[in-house]
Amino acid sequence: xxxxxxxxxxxxxxxxxxxxxxxxxxxxxxxxxxxxxxxxxxxxxxxxxxxxxxxxxxxxxxxxxxxxxxxxxxxxxxxxxxxxxxxxxxxxxxxxxxxxxxxxxxxxxxxxxxx
Amino acid sequence: xxxxxxxxxxxxxxxxxxxxxxxxxxxxxxxxxxxxxxxxxxxxxxxxxxxxxxxxxxxxxxxxxxxxxxxxxxxxxxxxxxxxxxxxxxxxxxxxxxxxxxxxxxxxxxx
Numbered sequence: 332x333x334x335x336x337x338x339x340x341x342x343x344x345x346x347x348x349x350x351x352x353x354x355x356x357x358x359x360x361x362x363x364x365x366x367x368x369x370x371x372x373x374x375x376x377x378x379x380x381x382x383x384x385x386x387x388x389x390x391x392x393x394x395x396x397x398x399x400x401x402x403x404x405x406x407x408x409x410x411x412x413x414x415x416x417x418x419x420x421x422x423x424x425x426x427x428x429x430x431x432x433x434x435x436x437x438x439x440x441x442x443x444x445x446x
Numbered sequence: 447x448x449x450x451x452x453x454x455x456x457x458x459x460x461x462x463x464x465x466x467x468x469x470x471x472x473x474x475x476x477x478x479x480x481x482x483x484x485x486x487x488x489x490x491x492x493x494x495x496x497x498x499x500x501x502x503x504x505x506x507x508x509x510x511x512x513x514x515x516x517x518x519x520x521x522x523x524x525x526x527x528x529x530x531x532x533x534x535x536x537x538x539x540x541x542x543x544x545x546x547x548x549x550x551x552x553x554x555x556x557x
Contacts, residue, residue, distance in 0.1 A: 335489075364544070374490070374533075374547035387544060422489050435545060437489030 333357075335438035337423050343444045349411040352441045355404055356425030364435065365398055365408050366422040374422070380406065381428060413445045449473070450534045455552040458528075464521040466551050468534030471515040477538050479510060480545065481519045483530040490533065490547070493519065524555045 336355040344350055356363050365377040378388040380400045388398070395414070400406040410417055420440040426433040451469040458464040470479065481493040494501055494508045496517070501508045507520040521528055533550040 366547075373549060376544055376546065379544050424489070434492045434495075436492070439489050 335423055335425050335436055337421075337438035337441050339441055340439065341442045341444075343446065344413055346414055346445055347412045348445075349409065350413045350417070350443060350445075352408040352421050352423075352443070354406045354408070354423030354438060356406070356423070357427075357436055358404070360425035360427045360436075361403070362426045362428045362433070362435075363400060363406050364424040364426075365406070366424065366437075368420045368422065368440075369418075377408070410443075413443075415445045418444050449536050449546070450548050452532075452534050452548065452551045454549060455554070457554050457556055458521075458524045460526055460555055460557050461523055464519075464524040464528065464553060464555070466519040466521075466532050466534075466553065467516065468519070469516045470534070470536045473514050473536050474538065477536045479508065479514075479517050480535040480537060481506070481508065482533045482535065482545075482547075483528075484533070484550070485527075485530040493532075524553075526555050526557065529553060529555045 338353045361382050363380040366374050367377055368374045375390055377390045378398045379386050383400045396410055398408045420442050422437050422440045424435045424437040426435040478495050478497050480495040482490040483493055484490045493505050494503055496508045496510050510517045531550040531552050533547050535545050537545055
């Protein structure tokens with residue numbers, strides 16, 4: 332199994348530019364999560380999808396952030412316009428939700444630097 | 447309102463057992479205890495989870511106290527590759543399992 336695949340692995344962009352991060356969850360998983368990690372705030376859950384539907388987006392910091400999951404095998408996290416404070420590692424994770432104690436698998440992360 | 451409390455850092459000698467404590471005194475009856483770890487520059491990795499019984503797998507053992515208010519993750523023979531941040535998380539028994547990560551314990555395994 333290829334695991335959760337994220338792209339790009341590293342991105343450096345200028346303030347004001349649009350950033351799109353991509354995620355391919357593990358095949359067969361029906362839950363998908365986007366997390367952000369910074370030194371100051373640690374790992375924060377941004378948004379959670381179940382069966383391609385956003386269930387909880389209370390962690391999305393502001394309107395500049397948006398996430399979509401058009402199908403079971405693809406999700407995007409978009410930042411427009413980007414700001415230096417958005418610099419962080421963004422992790423995508425997926426799980427197969429059985430209603431029990433589900434194991435969540437994380438990707439390797441997308442390292443974003445906004446200058 | 448942190449649901450778990452962990453020491454910020456610990457050291458362990460290579461080859462010795464690493465015992466990582468976690469306090470979760472407000473845990474609810476339907477909440478599981480999960481442990482994840484994050485090796486530098488990688489995504490978090492699942493280690494083990496349990497509800498009330500002790501659990502063991504190929505990576506570690508999880509000891510949960512009878513009152514479920516605390517637990518200990520045991521790495522029986524720590525190696526240098528076990529150097530990582532270890533997160534103890536409590537999460538309810540439902541689909542999706544939105545995990546909320548705290549600060550974790552930074553374990554340093556030393557030669």
